[in-house]
Amino acid sequence: MTYTPFTQWMITTGVPQQVLELLLAVMIVATIVSIARYVIGSKTYGIYAPIILAIAYSYTGLKYGLAITLIVILTTLLSYTILRKVRMHYIARIAVNYCLLAIMLVVFFIVVERFGLGLENMTNISGLAVISIAALSDFFIKQYVKKSFKSSVMILSSTVIIAALGWFVITRDAVSEYFINNLWIVPLLIVFNIFIGQFAGLRVKDLFRFKSISQNKDNVQK
Amino acid sequence: MFRSRMNEVLGLNRRNQEYVRPYNHPKAKALADNKIATKKLLAREGIQTSEVYKLIKNRKQLAFLDWESLPKSFVIKPNQGTGGNGILVLYGRKKGELAWIRPGGEVLSKKDLTLHIENILEGRFSMGERSDIAIIEERVRTDSFLKQYSYKGVPDLRIICFNLVPIMAMIRIPTRRSNGTANLHSGAICTGIDIGTGITTYSMHMNNKSFLSDTYEMIDSTQDLKINKKLSGVQIPDWDKILDIAVRCQKASKLGYVGVDIALDADKGPIVFELNARPGLGIQVANQAGLKWRLEKIKGLSVKSIKHGIRVAKNLFGGEVEDSIEAISGRKVININEKITLYYKSYKEGSKNENKDRELTTAFVDTGAITSRISRSYVSRMGYFETMRQFDYLKCPKTFDTFTDAQDYIDEYSKNSTSDEYIIRLAKIFEDGQIVIRPVIIVKVKISGEIRDLEMIVTEDSTHSVTLGRNDLRDYLIDTSKTFK
Numbered sequence: 001m002t003y004t005p006f007t008q009w010m011i012t013t014g015v016p017q018q019v020l021e022l023l024l025a026v027m028i029v030a031t032i033v034s035i036a037r038y039v040i041g042s043k044t045y046g047i048y049a050p051i052i053l054a055i056a057y058s059y060t061g062l063k064y065g066l067a068i069t070l071i072v073i074l075t076t077l078l079s080y081t082i083l084r085k086v087r088m089h090y091i092a093r094i095a096v097n098y099c100l101l102a103i104m105l106v107v108f109f110i111v112v113e114r115f116g117l118g119l120e121n122m123t124n125i126s127g128l129a130v131i132s133i134a135a136l137s138d139f140f141i142k143q144y145v146k147k148s149f150k151s152s153v154m155i156l157s158s159t160v161i162i163a164a165l166g167w168f169v170i171t172r173d174a175v176s177e178y179f180i181n182n183l184w185i186v187p188l189l190i191v192f193n194i195f196i197g198q199f200a201g202l203r204v205k206d207l208f209r210f211k212s213i214s215q216n217k218d219n220v221q222k
Numbered sequence: 223m224f225r226s227r228m229n230e231v232l233g234l235n236r237r238n239q240e241y242v243r244p245y246n247h248p249k250a251k252a253l254a255d256n257k258i259a260t261k262k263l264l265a266r267e268g269i270q271t272s273e274v275y276k277l278i279k280n281r282k283q284l285a286f287l288d289w290e291s292l293p294k295s296f297v298i299k300p301n302q303g304t305g306g307n308g309i310l311v312l313y314g315r316k317k318g319e320l321a322w323i324r325p326g327g328e329v330l331s332k333k334d335l336t337l338h339i340e341n342i343l344e345g346r347f348s349m350g351e352r353s354d355i356a357i358i359e360e361r362v363r364t365d366s367f368l369k370q371y372s373y374k375g376v377p378d379l380r381i382i383c384f385n386l387v388p389i390m391a392m393i394r395i396p397t398r399r400s401n402g403t404a405n406l407h408s409g410a411i412c413t414g415i416d417i418g419t420g421i422t423t424y425s426m427h428m429n430n431k432s433f434l435s436d437t438y439e440m441i442d443s444t445q446d447l448k449i450n451k452k453l454s455g456v457q458i459p460d461w462d463k464i465l466d467i468a469v470r471c472q473k474a475s476k477l478g479y480v481g482v483d484i485a486l487d488a489d490k491g492p493i494v495f496e497l498n499a500r501p502g503l504g505i506q507v508a509n510q511a512g513l514k515w516r517l518e519k520i521k522g523l524s525v526k527s528i529k530h531g532i533r534v535a536k537n538l539f540g541g542e543v544e545d546s547i548e549a550i551s552g553r554k555v556i557n558i559n560e561k562i563t564l565y566y567k568s569y570k571e572g573s574k575n576e577n578k579d580r581e582l583t584t585a586f587v588d589t590g591a592i593t594s595r596i597s598r599s600y601v602s603r604m605g606y607f608e609t610m611r612q613f614d615y616l617k618c619p620k621t622f623d624t625f626t627d628a629q630d631y632i633d634e635y636s637k638n639s640t641s642d643e644y645i646i647r648l649a650k651i652f653e654d655g656q657i658v659i660r661p662v663i664i665v666k667v668k669i670s671g672e673i674r675d676l677e678m679i680v681t682e683d684s685t686h687s688v689t690l691g692r693n694d695l696r697d698y699l700i701d702t703s704k705t706f707k
Binding site for chain 2: 207212
């Protein structure tokens with residue numbers, strides 16, 4: 001790939017190319033999360049979870065990434081349901097959860113190796129990406145404990161959907177090439193996010209939530 | 223239609239940007255998030271909150287807690303909990319054991335409660351990751367009237383106040399589905415309340431079937447009680463007192479935009495549960511009305527006192543009940559003494575004298591009279607002076623012995639040409655104990671926002687300058703509750 005002189009200069013002046021690409025990806029996904037939250041109204045587990053998930057997916061590939069996500073969530077649910085009956089402290093419980101998770105992931109790798117399940121070549125997957133996805137477990141449990149199972153599943157789904165969207169955007173070669181060669185976009189992203197930060201209009205979700213008010217014919221302005 | 227109504231609705235973005243952030247100082251927010259600090263502050267202001275039995279700040283205090291000293295029923299809650307999480311209600315104690323019974327019948331031992339309190343102390347139910355304090359406090363005993371609508375738990379009133387004005391109110395009613403908690407997300411019913419009267423309007427609950435969160439379903443009665451009751455039209459007891467407490471809480475807390483949660487205790491009356499610095503927006507659905515335009519009306523208003531704020535709210539936002547009655551019956555609600563506008567003879571829409579040529583007055587609604595009446599001095603002022611003179615020229619007898627005589631005179635008169643174009647006919651009426659004949663003219667009147675031409679008998683001056691009779695009341699329902707206000 002040929003770079004513009006500015007980008008070329010950066011790379012030769014000690015900015016690792018991979019780090020540069022990753023940082024750009026972080027900015028792009030962060031902006032997607034901010035749009036999703038304030039314009040659409042979909043909640044995620046903070047902003048870090050979808051970013052790390054999108055980047056992890058870009059390393060594992062979406063198919064493998066989603067499969068690992070599924071295993072992580074199912075194991076978390078299982079371990080939480082079992083541990084619920086045991087009286088123990090919260091952090092200890094999470095620690096047990098992570099141990100179970102590690103075991104399950106190992107089992108999963110073996111099962112995939114043996115039976116395929118349409119997920120061949122899993123052995124090449126980056127370990128860091130796998131544990132990044134495993135971190136979802138903590139977010140999921142926290143939401144489950146503090147709110148409800150339903151709300152946690154809701155937020156999990158929107159986190160995964162947004163991460164998948166982020167994955168889609170950052171893995172397009174055209175996109176990453178354009179961004180890395182047009183770094184002036186970075187301040188533009190800042191301005192754009194400041195604009196989103198000022199947005200006071202209704203979110204798309206609000207429109208659905210308050211639909212009944214606008215449909216109520218006998219509701220006179222009073 | 224869809225858009226315009228949506229413009230009245232307050233969304234999460236605007237709530238945070240324009241109300242919570244600018245009007246709720248971080249210090250005030252921290253106070254509202256801290257139940258103990260709130261209780262202390264409200265106690266100083268003479269506002270009742272639920273009585274605290276014990277505070278448990280750490281494990282050591284938990285270890286030394288004298289369980290025997292606790293009353294039979296109490297509530298355990300985290301000091302900085304959110305969304306009603308971590309609240310444990312205990313109804314009674316199991317005889318001879320250190321065990322307590324939950325509303326659903328589940329028995330919790332001392333060990334269970336200890337674990338629950340440990341979880342609270344670790345901050346499991348609290349905002350952020352901080353450690354927390356556990357509060358053991360009095361269990362509110364539901365007011366007997368509201369009890370019939372709720373399943374086990376305590377219904378809880380939420381009043382949103384802004385700038386010392388109560389903006390919108392609702393009551394959250396525990397259901398079987400919500401397991402006795404007044405939490406919308408766990409299935410409690412939310413019912414809107416008319417600020418003006420304290421009468422309930424619309425009701426909704428979270429849609430059970432929908433997997434999407436925050437989808438509501440409008441309902442009109444309780445859903446899972448043995449005998450389900452209609453939810454609209456219920457008068458909340460002590461309404462004025464509740465509004466007063468809500469606004470006092472706002473003033474004391476220095477929160478510009480606040481949701482005040484109040485429960486009605488059977489013995490103590492209104493008790494403040496908590497103050498909420500970021501009150502939810504579902505209240506708009508329960509009231510089928512938007513918060514945005516209400517808040518915009520109040521913004522920048524200089525409210526002089528608590529009483530003033532309540533009056534403003536009642537005048538501006540009261541009336542949902544009347545509107546909903548109108549929706550059912552197709553009729554508008556008017557008061558016994560209804561404010562109407564009278565249009566002078568010379569009134570022309572759009573002329574520069576438009577404002578001069580009309581006058582606001584109070585009409586007395588009299589269902590005993592058939593035709594509406596207006597006093598002579600009034601119509602003279604309205605430009606019918608000459609018409610009245612023409613009537614005097616008729617020199618009709620001052621009184622009649624019987625209605626038949628009067629009718630005969632009228633029949634006689636009708637044969638002649640009318641003396642004045644504005645007198646459409648003559649009418650026989652009973653005035654001050656005598657039968658008399660009076661002219662009837664057509665007067666343009668605006669009642670409840672609608673301009674109409676009414677046939678009115680011109681009477682001698684009496685207590686009520688304008689009386690609306692049955693002929694003109696067909697389209698209205700009369701609210702007698704505001705008679706003497």
